[in-house]
Amino acid sequence: MEFTIGIAGKPNAGKSTLFSSLTETMVAIGDYPFTTVEATRGMAYMKDKCPHTEIGRQCTPRRGKCINGIRYIPVEMMDVPGLIEGASEGKGMGNQFMDSLREASAIINLINPISDERKILPPESIIREAQEVENEIFLWFSSRFGSDWERFVKKISHMNIPAEEKILQKASFFGISLKDVRRIMSETGMNDNISLWGNEEIMEFTRAVMTKIRPIKRVVNKGDLIENTDELRKNNLRVISADYELSILKAYRAGLIRDMENISITDRAGERQRNALIKIREAYEKGHIERISSVIEDLVRKDLQKIVVYPVYDENKWTDREGNVLPDAFLMERGDTALDLAFKIHTDIGNGFIRAINGRTRMVLGKTYELNDRDVIRIVAKS
Ligand SMILES: Nc1nc2c(ncn2[C@@H]2O[C@H](COP(=O)(O)OP(=O)(O)OP(=O)(O)O)[C@@H](O)[C@H]2O)c(=O)[nH]1
Ligand SMILES: [Mg+2]
Structure with missing residues (x-):
């Protein structure tokens, strides 16, 4: 699979809950840190209005599916163990799994807005949490990208290939293409003689990969517990509820709702179930939280320009x-x-x-x- 979205974040952020709801596979979810111990992959979907509706003949997708004129295009998701400060130096679950993040085309930085004392964090703290995770990923990437630099420089000095291809020899660590390297070089104006790069350039290049080629999207989870999300949304944070997403999936499977988009409730739902589902539907209607599908859609179409x-x-x-x-x-x-x-x-x-x-x-x-x-x-x- 060439297209993967990684879900990263601190322990207990709800990564596995989100992964389960997106991939319809149940993985371990727990109210304790480090429930997940290794990276897990699964298939999710991005929606598109299927062109088959224009010719009035039902399509037959080889991969994915098509329901009611909506095409579900496969997108691989990756659930990653919780990251803590110092993870890039091997703290917490260590760092071997962080390597799997470099295979991701984009990363969702899932943020837990709830403190260890079970209080809702103020927006500044939520942003700080997000930065910490991004910093760990950055430190890990740049140290691995920069490892064994002298030997690398020696090796390429004998190679008779264009400067950008020399860079790619090393940058292939990120799984990026020559086109990506060219884009970074032209947009940053970095010195294209990689033999002369020091720590600063290694970090600058890593940062460019993380902002231009492998975007990280900040998404606040557990929006169902936050009373007012205005301030968060003003700070460019998307707010979702993995818990609601999973409830919607379960309700759909149990035949309590007709479809997962509009959450239209069927007669099979009992009174308690109906009330719970109405509450969920209202949270979305108020615009207080948003569906993960629209976050992924924006990530793929706007951030990744797909x-x-x-x-x-x-x-x-x-x-x-x-x-x-x-x-x-x-x-x-x-x-x-x-x-x-x-x-x-x-x-x-x-x-x-x-x-x-x-x-x-x-x-x-x-x-x-x-x-x-x-x-x-x-x-x-x-x-
Ligand atoms: N209220 C609420 N609770 C949630 C939500 N998402 C997850 N949780 C709860 O948060 C706890 C942690 O969820 P997990 O999905 O295991 O979190 P994780 O990020 O995978 O954790 P690690 O694997 O330990 O890193 C569980 O008790 C979940 O039920 C949400 O949207 N709202
Ligand atoms: Mg987990």
């Missing part, structure tokens, strides 16, 4: 060779071209690219055509 593209083999019927309607939904980067899509489908299709065709307008598109969100595209290639 778009969804639907490749097809038949531009008229929007099917693959076997007649499956809109079988794939790819997350691509804004700015990616028709050629990038061809390579994403298969290296041979990329190498044999002849032209692309827009499934809506039937217009012929060249290699450099810049993909739009929700494009339906056929690639014609030499076979």
Whole structure:
């Protein structure tokens, strides 16, 4: 899986609760620190209005699902053990699992707004909690990125490759691409002779990776316990309730609600269940807290600048060779071209690219055509 969102945060923040609700897999949840002892992966979904509604034929997704015209595009989630101050030096659950965070395309920094004394923290403390976690991740990344620097410099000094490719030799630690390296170098104006980098440059590069390529989203959990979330939201913090999300999932599974979006209650819910669900629904309607799905949607579409593209083999019927309607939904980067899509489908299709065709307008598109969100595209290639 190439696209993963990691859920990081201090112990007890509710990471596993959130993970369970998103991936519909039950993992250990506990009111004590370090319930989770290793990174766990699972599948969640990002929603998109499925283009199949435009042609009136139900799609057949190869991966993910489509319900009531909403396409659920797979996004991998990673639940990570709690991070504490000093984790980058091996405190708490240590740091071996922090390595798994570098495989994440983005990180949700889940913040617990409740103190050890079970009081609601003031906004300043909540922000400080968020900074501490980010600092630990930063320290871990920069120390690992900067490790064995002299040997690395010696190794590349004999290599006859462009400066940015030299940087990539080391930066591949972050799993980033040459395109990412180029972007960082042009936006930071750092010296491109990596042989001359010292501690300062190592930290600057790490920081650029964490802000530009691997964004960290601050999300305050347990919003169900916070009376007024205005101040938090004014400080650019998103407020959710993993507990409510999990209740909604359970209610849906038990047939107490018709759908997970609108929380429309069925006759199967008893009075107590109905009241609990109404309370949950009202919290969202008041805008006091928001659904995790909209946080993830913003993370993917706005912070990571992703778009969804639907490749097809038949531009008229929007099917693959076997007649499956809109079988794939790819997350691509804004700015990616028709050629990038061809390579994403298969290296041979990329190498044999002849032209692309827009499934809506039937217009012929060249290699450099810049993909739009929700494009339906056929690639014609030499076979
Ligand atoms: N009120 C409330 N409690 C929550 C919420 N989310 C989680 N909790 C509770 O917080 C406690 C910790 O939840 P976990 O999901 O185990 O937390 P974690 O971040 O995975 O903890 P570690 O694995 O120890 O790092 C549990 O008692 C949960 O029931 C929430 O949104 N609201
Ligand atoms: Mg946990």
